[in-house]
Amino acid sequence: MSVDLRKMRKEERERSKQHRKDRLIQTRVDRRLQGVLVEQARRRRMSVSNLVRGVLEDAFGLADPDVGPLVDGSDRGALATAVADDLAHVYAWNAVVLGKSATCSRCHAAMTRGASALIGLSEDPDAQRAWLCSECGDAL
Numbered sequence: 001m002s003v004d005l006r007k008m009r010k011e012e013r014e015r016s017k018q019h020r021k022d023r024l025i026q027t028r029v030d031r032r033l034q035g036v037l038v039e040q041a042r043r044r045r046m047s048v049s050n051l052v053r054g055v056l057e058d059a060f061g062l063a064d065p066d067v068g069p070l071v072d073g074s075d076r077g078a079l080a081t082a083v084a085d086d087l088a089h090v091y092a093w094n095a096v097v098l099g100k101s102a103t104c105s106r107c108h109a110a111m112t113r114g115a116s117a118l119i120g121l122s123e124d125p126d127a128q129r130a131w132l133c134s135e136c137g138d139a140l
């Protein structure tokens with residue numbers, strides 16, 4: 001593990017301890033936004049809570065000025081199209097009953113055996129199998 005990564009994790013732990021004493025705000029998000037938040041937090045190796053807090057601090061000018069923004073201009077375009085691009089290879093969706101558990105390709109919701117879902121049909125042999133939960137399927 002590099003020193004920078006260790007330092008970043010220590011800083012995040014310290015911020016996390018400090019923020020536990022802060023006020024709790026809850027909000028509802030749709031599954032698509034949840035999927036983007038989970039994926040972006042994973043890429044940054046941080047919790048979704050810390051990602052959301054950081055983005056809000058950036059948006060309202062409350063972030064540490066010595067630290068760059070969590071989401072910059074290039075990320076915004078990527079975030080807006082990330083989910084759509086991942087599924088661009090799908091030419092049709094077929095309704096199925098799952099024989100095994102799967103994860104929604106759009107919102108990352110866990111789907112259990114026996115659940116109704118959509119499977120993506122693709123001619124791209126390199127593409128991962130695409131799944132949609134029923135809520136994401138309804139949003140097509």
Ligand SMILES: [Zn+2]
Nearest residue numbers: 104107133136
């Ligand atoms: Zn979904």
